[in-house]
Structure formats: structure tokens, C-alpha cells
Amino acid sequence: MTPLAGIKVLDLTRVLAGPYCTALLADLGADVIKLEPPRGDDYRHIGPFQQGESALFTLNNRGKKSISLNLKSPEGLALAQEIAAGCDVVVENFRPGVAEKIGLGADVLRKAKPGLIYCSVSGFGQTGPFRDLPAYDLVVQAMSGLMAATGEAGGAPLKTGESVADLVGGLFGSWAIMAALVQKARTGQGATLDVAMYDALYSMLTTSHALHFYADKTPERVGNRHPLSTPFGCFETADGQVVIAVLTPAQFARLSTLIGQPGLPDETRFATDEARTENEPELRSLIEDWSKGLNTEAAMVALAEAQLPSAPIWGIAQASDSAHARARGLVQMLPHGVLGQAPVVPQPVQFDGVKLMTYSPAPGLGADAAEILQAFCSVDAARFEDLKKAGVVA
Incomplete structure (x- = not known):
């Protein structure tokens, strides 16, 4: 064709x-x-x-x-x-x-x-x-x-x-x-x-458009995390970093259970995506209490078993040479x-x-x-x- x-x-x-x-x-x-x-x-x-x-x-x-x-x-x-x-x-x-x-x-x-x-x-x-x-x-x-x-x-x-x-x-x-x-x-x-x-x-620039036109906010620099959703970014492990991308309530419930904090979805500060974003530093600390105790590979395995979107951070050589590529x-x-x-x-x-x-x-x-x-x-x-x-x- x-x-x-x-x-x-x-x-x-x-x-x-x-x-x-x-x-x-x-x-x-x-x-x-x-x-x-x-x-x-x-x-x-x-x-x-x-x-x-x-x-x-x-x-x-x-x-x-x-x-x-x-x-x-x-x-x-x-x-x-x-x-x-x-x-x-x-x-x-x-x-x-x-x-x-x-x-x-x-x-x-x-x-x-x-x-x-x-x-x-x-x-x-x-x-x-x-x-x-x-x-x-x-x-x-x-x-x-x-x-x-x-x-x-x-x-x-x-x-x-x-x-x-x-x-x-x-x-x-x-x-x-x-x-x-x-x-x-x-x-x-x-x-x-x-x-x-x-x-x-x-x-x-869809996210910036959403903040500017619909929320009357100026997009701020937030590093590797998502400006609207949380937890959605990079988290430290014992030997590097792992990306965790949680969007739905069901995903957050599974992550909370995985890190040994099953009651987090019931707390007001973490009950919604917007609330989690407002309280991102506190939530990050709780997640990294778990992730820093594991190397990146072990964290990836645990996150995959919990069916949570996650990834290691690869360089171009790893991305190019992967079995999937x-x-x-x-x-x-x-x-x-x-x-x-x-x-x-x-x-x-x-x-x-x-x-x-x-x-x-x-x-x-x-x-x-x-x-x-x-x-x-x-x-x-x-x-x-x-x-x-x-x-x-x-």
C-alpha cells in the first residue's frame, strides 16, 4: 500500500x-x-x-x-x-x-x-x-x-x-x-x-488553554508532574525515579492500597483529583515513603501488578533498542x-x-x-x- x-x-x-x-x-x-x-x-x-x-x-x-x-x-x-x-x-x-x-x-x-x-x-x-x-x-x-x-x-x-x-x-x-x-x-x-x-x-497547548480560558489561571511551572491531575509525575526510588500516572478514582484506590495507605481516598484532602493536586506535596511524601524503599525495577513490577500506568525513565538508546521498538x-x-x-x-x-x-x-x-x-x-x-x-x- x-x-x-x-x-x-x-x-x-x-x-x-x-x-x-x-x-x-x-x-x-x-x-x-x-x-x-x-x-x-x-x-x-x-x-x-x-x-x-x-x-x-x-x-x-x-x-x-x-x-x-x-x-x-x-x-x-x-x-x-x-x-x-x-x-x-x-x-x-x-x-x-x-x-x-x-x-x-x-x-x-x-x-x-x-x-x-x-x-x-x-x-x-x-x-x-x-x-x-x-x-x-x-x-x-x-x-x-x-x-x-x-x-x-x-x-x-x-x-x-x-x-x-x-x-x-x-x-x-x-x-x-x-x-x-x-x-x-x-x-x-x-x-x-x-x-x-x-x-x-x-x-x-491544550492544558494551558484549559487553565487560561476556563479557569482564569496562569499556567505555572510544576516540573515533571501534571498541572491538573495528581499523582501524575516522577517519584524517587532507591536508585532513580519512576513515573506514576493516576487519573481515575479506581486507580488512586489501588495505588493507596499498594503503598499501605488504603484510607487515603476517604480523606478530604485526597478525595478528588482537584483536592489531590492542591495537596500534592503531602501526597508525594506518602508515595515516596513507599517508592524510596524499592529500586526502580521492583517499583515497576509492583505498579504493573496493581495495573497502574507507570514507567521507568529511559534514554534514547533504551527507547530505540527495546523489544517493543x-x-x-x-x-x-x-x-x-x-x-x-x-x-x-x-x-x-x-x-x-x-x-x-x-x-x-x-x-x-x-x-x-x-x-x-x-x-x-x-x-x-x-x-x-x-x-x-x-x-x-x-
């Missing part, structure tokens, strides 16, 4: 949000043509490196073909426009206005092909007073409300450990493109999509011309029991130029050599 088989995507993106978006499309069978400047995507030059190959580029550009054109050349721009005319989707993540300035904006390309789906992914979107602000992931995390609600109680705001604004922007980009493809299949109508990392990340196929190996085998993490959804993914690695810079130009622009071998000599094709 390849849901996007036959869909051609021109990928004008670089770094993370856009490439992540188009990698997800490639996993589902889309033919993604990555158009790069002569120097290549910025991520080709960002480490960590293995045998000169960027890990970040390798991970986020799987399944694509590469062509490198000099868009400052009229002939290079004309070729790019011709390729776009042969595609179903164009994705770009330039600063707002740049695509239009160089001749690859939605107005130009959709005038030539009204059914085109044109997706722009940017920090703050194509409209609004913030549209021209430089927007890396950290900037969006800082301004969205996420950092203000993240961190230890009484401590400074913290970013998350991953570039979530970039990734969420890319994820919503792929989501919007597929919705637009459904619309096009029904009506023949194309679409111009404006995806802002800021909007995308802000839309996912292997059974679910979270990490896949692709053949790679330089590395031999390159680990990648494909899209996570199973379709009828099958993990869909691309089986081709990230491309070398301009590696597929001749094939792409022949297919989209009828460029033969002789003209291709002339384009290389003229510096139009890098």
Missing part, C-alpha cells in the same frame, strides 16, 4: 520543518523532488557527521530525489517553474515573500497550474504583524506559551529537548497537504496553504551510498498492519538532476551538459 503513489511533490525546503513534512509524504509513496541551491540544504553542513554525511540531513530527507539549480539564472528559474508545473504539490519554507521574489510563489505557480497545492511553512505565517520575524524553533517555543509553562516549580522557563515547533509545523504541513489532495480529488480545486509553526505549536519497527535501515546502511525513523502509523516507509535514502546533492530534467523538462544528455557548463545545474 502506497497511499500517495503517483503524487509528485516539489520540495523547496531546507533545515527541518519543511524537510520533515516532505519526508512524511515520501514515506507514504509520494515522489519528492528536492530542489536545492548550489551549496545544498543548510542541514548538509550541520553535524553530527558520519563519514562526512550529516545525520540530520540523512534522517529528514529520506526517500527524496535531489536537483541543484542556480535560481538566480533565468534558465535555472525557468526549469524550476517547469518542474513545478509537472507536480501536484509544492512545499516551501522560505521567509514570507522570498518565494514570490524569486519567481516561485503561489500566485505565479498556481496561475500556471490552478490545481496545484502550494504549501508554505514559516515561523509566524504569511500574514500578521510577526510575519517577518526571524523564527527558529527556540523563538517559537518562547513566544507560544510552551516555555513559560515548562520547567521546575520556581525555576526558569525551559525549552523542550527536541525542536517541537519545527516538527509540529512539518506535521501539520503534511496533514494539510493530504486534506487538500482529498479536496482536489473531489473538486479538481487546488489550494494555497499557510502553515505557521507558531500557530501549530500554540494549537497543541523492534517489534513496532520504529527504526529502519536504508541502504546508503556512503554509509552502507543508514538508520532512519519513518512515519509511525501502521496501515492494515504495515509500517509504510520509503526504501530509498537521502540523496546526494544534485544526484538525480539528469533524471528529473529529462522527465519534467525533456532535457536530453547534450543539453544537460550545456546546463552544467553554464552553471545552471550545480
